[in-house]
Amino acid sequence: MKELLTKAQAMLTKLWNFLLPLWSSLLTRWNAFLEKLSTINIPFLNKKLSPGTIGIAIVVFFAIIVLVCLKSCGKNIVQAPVPVTTALPLSQEIRSFATFDGVVDPYLTVNLDARVKGYLTKIGFADGSMVKKGDLLFVIEQDTYIQDVKLKQAIYTEAKLEYNRQKSLLKENATSQAAVDKALSQYQQSEANLTLAKINLGYTEIRAPFDGLMGRHLLDVGTYLDTTSKGVQLSTIQQISPIYVYFSLNERDFLKFEKNQDPNTERKSEVNTLPIYAGLQSETGFPHEGVLDYAANLISTDTGSLQLRAIFKNENYQLIPGLYARVMAEYGPTRQALLVPMTAVMTDQVGNYVFVLDEAKRAQRADITLGQRFQQNVEVAKGLTPNSQVVINGFINLSVNQVASPTQVTLEAIKLR
Missing domain, CATH: 2.40.30.170 (Efflux pump adaptor protein, beta barrel domain)
Incomplete structure (x- = not known):
């Protein structure tokens, strides 16, 4: 950085040494020119003019010429109207x-658990598929539970017959009430055991509790399910x-x-x-x-x-x-509201505003207060009327009181949802 500053200082010194003699030469020539003019006698003046007075007169003379030229040129300049696109504000019923x-998030999420022991023998769904209520999803080895139901059924049938026989003998006073009560207890126990056996057999088939979306299966066919009090999770279904x-x-x-x-x-x-x-x-x-x-x-x-x-x-x-x-x-x-395209709104230190055209097609600034935005449009809560000619395109080249050449279009109604 220090080297750069040194080089820059050296270059400026060379430039100054070059311009100083040139400037001194120009001043010398200018003073010589003014000295010659001062030797000229002017008939209506009784004295000679000083070089300073002549210099000032020349500068004033050229200034007057420049002003006259600018004034005459300005009269001939006619600014062409700026092409713009205008539209009336969109009047539409809206709601905040x-x-x-x-x-x-799913309506329901249920874990599908195995509640009985056995080998997993069948998976009846594709991972991630939709299933209907009652569809068979998993099957656990059933042979043991089928035989258990048959055994409990036989015991139940025998207990029922014995209970009916004891009741008949009691009517003939051929047995005691204690024997009848014992037969009744055995009959009720066998009925409960048969019901439990059928329930366990039903647990070997796991079906969809509702129409839903299946997750992936967590265990494969052939896996032995050694259940606990919480069961073994096989998959998840979501409604x-x-x-x-x-x-x-x-x-x-x-x-x-x-x-x-x-x-x-x-x-x-x-x-x-x-x-x-x-x-x-x-x-x-x-x-x-x-x-x-x-x-x-x-x-x-x-x-x-x-x-x-x-x-x-x-x-x-x-x-x-x-x-x-x-x-x-x-x-x-x-509520009924006025909407304009968001792209037509400009902002400065004063606030939000748009350009509108008056009856003479001159651009005027209209300060506005914005409400909610609806897609590409925005609500104008204050500052416009339904008949305002809003400039929606070409306003970048406009200034206040500038004449415009408008092309009017119609804003399309928006869908609120």
Whole structure:
């Protein structure tokens, strides 16, 4: 850095040494010229003019010539109108809304567990497939449980016959009441054991508890299932029709909504009444319609937000658990508003403004107050009328009071969802 400064200083010194003699030469020639002019006698003056006076007169003379030329040239300059595109503000009925980031979550999630021991003999679904309620998903080795049912059935049949025989003998006073009671107990025990055997046999087949989306199987065919009190998990099934979307309302927006509430009206819960709309990243707008289904009763001190949940029918299974979703909630009454393209709005230190054309097609600045944004358009709460000719294209070349050559177009109505 020091070397660069040294080189720069040396170059400036050389430049000064070159210009100084040249400037001195020019001053000498100019003074000589003025001395010659001062020797000229002017008839109507009785004295000679000094060189300084002559120099000032020459400068004034040339200045007058420049001003006259500029004035005469300016009269002949006619600025052409600037081509622009204009449109009347879009007058449309709208409603206030708020958007959130949400996450899709299943309506139900159930772990499919094996409740009896045995070898896994069959898997009846493809991983990640949709299944119907009652579809056979897993089969556990059944032979042992089938034979157990037959054994308990035989014992039950024998106990039932013995109980009926003892009752008949009691009517003939050929047996005691104790024998009848004992036969009844054995009959009831065998009936219960038979019921338990049939239940265990039923546990060897695991079926879908509802229409849902299957996860992957966690154990393969041939695996021995040595169950515990909690069972052995085989897979997971999720119900995704209907389906939930969770989202949160931060504290700042919550207070804003509370402020907009009419204190004189009765406070009513929006749960199961407020429409909620959602859209995925690959979708335009918010094509999925649901309803607010849950609102937490307090704001989390950890996140500073209020958790909300909406439920959607999801009949076509377009919403899949884990997906990110854009969520929109409308609130407040509908109102008639004026909308202009967001690209037509400019901002400076004073605030937001647009250019409008007056009756003489001259550009005028119109200071505006913005409301909510709707896609590519924005609400103008103050500053325009329905008949304002708003410049939506070409305003970059405009200035106040400049004449424009407008081409008027009509703004298309927007879809709010």
